[in-house]
Amino acid sequence: MSANPVPVVRIAPAPAALVLVAGAGRLPELVATSLDRAGRPFRVLAIRGFAERAMRARADATVDLLDIAGILAILKAWGPVTVVPAGGVSRPNPAAILNAAAALRNRDALKAISGGGDDRLLRGALALLEEHGHGVVGVHEVAPDLLTPEGLLGRHAPDAAARESIVTGRALLAALSDFDVGQASVVVGQRALAVEGPEGTDRMLARARMLGRRPFGYGSAQPGTVLVKCAKIGQDLRVDLPAIGPRTVANAAAAGCAGLAIQAAFTLIIDRPATIAAADRAGLFLLGLGADAGGPEAGTGSGS
Structure with missing residues (x-):
């Protein structure tokens, strides 16, 4: 057997x-x-x-x-x-x-x-x-629940001038991706007012305030001023995921921005309820940009 x-x-x-x-x-x-x-x-x-x-x-x-x-x-x-x-x-x-x-x-x-x-x-x-x-x-x-959803996140919506700035900002950030600069820009129409460098978004917004709200950062802001923030093409999102929070909204408002346009699914919102509430109080729109907003190719989480 x-x-x-x-x-x-x-x-x-x-x-x-x-x-x-x-x-x-x-x-x-x-x-x-x-x-x-x-x-x-x-x-x-x-x-x-x-x-x-x-x-x-x-x-x-x-x-x-x-x-x-x-x-x-x-x-x-x-x-x-x-x-x-x-x-x-x-x-x-x-x-x-x-x-x-x-x-x-x-x-x-x-x-x-x-x-x-x-x-x-x-x-x-x-x-x-x-x-x-x-x-x-x-x-x-x-923790995908911390990412930005697509569409309007608050009570306010961008007007025609702001939408033109958003198109410019998206194109600008996509073009700059190869140069390892920041993930954000302040744009007015077809003109870049400030581009984020190593100093980060908050300090860039401080520069934008001085440049866009003359004299000395206390004048009237230019219509259609928008903060646009997107991940760089090929960006390794594991360690450098774009993020905003209530402080970003406050600094954008001080810089004279009409709103913030951020890349959906690739941008973290730190304390989402408080961030949306801050935008509503300041009269700023908060918009999650769709998949055509640029960012890592093919929606991957890793760059080469």
């Missing part, structure tokens, strides 16, 4: 643990809340000197930004992991750079991922994580 065949038992690999890497601002907290609502377990790796109090309080570990070896060691211990970067790390404060020894130990890795614009730095950091076997996903992939 032949022996019964031994069944082949295939053990599925353990699912990768989700790790929320918390930088500055409210975004990490909003992502954590979204994951909690979805019942999805995750750990928090807080970046010292950047993470806000709420995220520091629930952090499973806290690391120095420049301690690459330490970060990789923690992720390896938790592994396999899928990393979700959330929050800013672009303006270090003293607490973020105290560990000079970490920077010295990791100087070769830092040199390899630095140089060039923000995109090169960010993609270099992602590549380093992936080289060590970790996946990286974007906020838009784990």
